[in-house]
Amino acid sequence: MKTTLGVASTLIIMASIVVAEPSGTFRQAHEVGSGSGSSLDPISKGRVFQITEKVMSRLVRPDMEGRPSPDLAVSWSANEDATVWTLKLREGVTFHDGSTFGSEDVVYSLERVLDPEMDSPARSAIAMINTVEAIDEHTIQLTLDGSFADLPLLLMDYRLRMIPEDAGDTIATTGVGTGPFMVESFDAEGTTKLVANMDYFEGAPGVEKMEIIGITDGQARLQALLGGQIDMERGITAQQRVMLAGSDNFKVQTIPTGNWRGLIFRTDVEPFNDVRVRKALRMVADRQAMVDLVMGGGAVVACDSPVGPTDQYRAEMECPQDIEGAKALLAEAGFPDGLDIDLHVATLEPTWPVLAEVYQKHAAEAGIRINIVQVPSDGYWNEVWMQKDAVTTRWNERPADQALNEIYLSTAKWNESYYKDADFDAILSQARSELDFDARRALYVQAQEHLFDTAGTLIPYHVTRLVGTTARVNNLDAVENNAVRWNLITVD
Numbered sequence: 001m002k003t004t005l006g007v008a009s010t011l012i013i014m015a016s017i018v019v020a021e022p023s024g025t026f027r028q029a030h031e032v033g034s035g036s037g038s039s040l041d042p043i044s045k046g047r048v049f050q051i052t053e054k055v056m057s058r059l060v061r062p063d064m065e066g067r068p069s070p071d072l073a074v075s076w077s078a079n080e081d082a083t084v085w086t087l088k089l090r091e092g093v094t095f096h097d098g099s100t101f102g103s104e105d106v107v108y109s110l111e112r113v114l115d116p117e118m119d120s121p122a123r124s125a126i127a128m129i130n131t132v133e134a135i136d137e138h139t140i141q142l143t144l145d146g147s148f149a150d151l152p153l154l155l156m157d158y159r160l161r162m163i164p165e166d167a168g169d170t171i172a173t174t175g176v177g178t179g180p181f182m183v184e185s186f187d188a189e190g191t192t193k194l195v196a197n198m199d200y201f202e203g204a205p206g207v208e209k210m211e212i213i214g215i216t217d218g219q220a221r222l223q224a225l226l227g228g229q230i231d232m233e234r235g236i237t238a239q240q241r242v243m244l245a246g247s248d249n250f251k252v253q254t255i256p257t258g259n260w261r262g263l264i265f266r267t268d269v270e271p272f273n274d275v276r277v278r279k280a281l282r283m284v285a286d287r288q289a290m291v292d293l294v295m296g297g298g299a300v301v302a303c304d305s306p307v308g309p310t311d312q313y314r315a316e317m318e319c320p321q322d323i324e325g326a327k328a329l330l331a332e333a334g335f336p337d338g339l340d341i342d343l344h345v346a347t348l349e350p351t352w353p354v355l356a357e358v359y360q361k362h363a364a365e366a367g368i369r370i371n372i373v374q375v376p377s378d379g380y381w382n383e384v385w386m387q388k389d390a391v392t393t394r395w396n397e398r399p400a401d402q403a404l405n406e407i408y409l410s411t412a413k414w415n416e417s418y419y420k421d422a423d424f425d426a427i428l429s430q431a432r433s434e435l436d437f438d439a440r441r442a443l444y445v446q447a448q449e450h451l452f453d454t455a456g457t458l459i460p461y462h463v464t465r466l467v468g469t470t471a472r473v474n475n476l477d478a479v480e481n482n483a484v485r486w487n488l489i490t491v492d
Helices: 049-055 101-113 121-126 151-155 217-225 238-245 275-283 287-295 323-332 354-365 401-408 423-433 437-454
Strands: 025-031 058-064 068-070 073-078 084-091 128-138 140-146 181-185 191-196 207-214 232-234 252-264 299-301 341-346 370-373 390-397 457-470
Touching: 025 140, 025 232, 025 287, 025 423, 049 181, 049 191, 049 207, 058 390, 068 073, 073 151, 101 121, 101 128, 101 354, 121 151, 151 401, 181 437, 207 401, 217 232, 217 238, 217 457, 238 252, 252 354, 275 323, 287 299, 287 354, 287 457, 341 354, 354 370, 354 390, 354 423, 401 437, 423 437
Parallel strands: 025 207, 341 370, 341 390
Antiparallel strands: 058 068, 073 084, 084 140, 128 140, 181 191, 191 207, 232 457, 252 390, 252 457, 299 457
């Protein structure tokens, strides 16, 4: 007997908007966070997601409420213990190079992610998949290493894009996919040009061309928007919103998300390898003040959990500022006179400098002396993040299981705080194999509470994203980036 686990097991027709012949050019910036190492390979650390999201498709994508919905897979179902999943693929789809999309491309794309030699950060998202098998031209079967009821949620990962079979050696520069736009020219640090894919399976896009422009500094991106050099900036500040909202030349969207900004203290180096020090560093934060001063109220307080406020597995916790408690923990750990910490900050993310300054004031109340070290935005992700002992970070929204595994599992590629905790790993493993929803939720909550006691990551809030566009932009979905239907955008 087959049982369906997940939202969709039958074909769901995605909403669409009928548009005229593609016309005009939509322009957007990217941050060149990987410098010259920026790439169109969707599973690489240097992938420019502002490009890959427009030229490549996933098997499963989030709908406007964040639920799994069809992309290149039109339906999915599982056996009774959720160890074997069967996906039916969309027929009649072609890649930008003219080749036909089918099962072998899916096998190749997923096996490439799972290959340890590829060392892909995306591997942890689907590490539970043991085998990927083509049943026929438009059916694949995924066999897992244990029961897992939430697989469709993980297949929505923004990096799990399907590429042609054997395209791995060239995909970093060609960007061949099945998405609504095709790469005309790629410039890692300059302007990448895209053109409409007239054969896109959901119909021709609304704009004829897109340009993705490398601009490293957040303030420079705002100036580019104000000057009309770009049409959208996803992540303007509350102060910048006032500037845009007062003009008929711009539009602003307000989007609650599970995105977060935070501070990382590496748990593998002194003094952060002491759990008491890590806890004290997080206890000094006045999170509501951070929401008010950094985000202008446009955020939701988080108690160091990466799980978004609307996620079904979100743990409800309280985390008031506790200066005296922090002092006591530091004294117990051998630091009665406080600590001196170099915190590395770039302007790549506009709110990072303000977040660091607010935290600096909070920490000083407990004798923690924060020295803010300004570093270049260009190459930040390669040269500072996961290299220095204390840094700023940011993550986009992910389902609870993916966020917890990808950021904190001992073996995760992007375990940025170098957090190693066998008890935490065991809780996640048990949660993944639990088929009862209530029991599974209790385990994910337990995992978040464990992080609150032991982690080296300060997550003060989840961001309410402010998206600024020029007034000529129409049909931009007011949702998190991962769910935007780029093919629907038009420009006047």
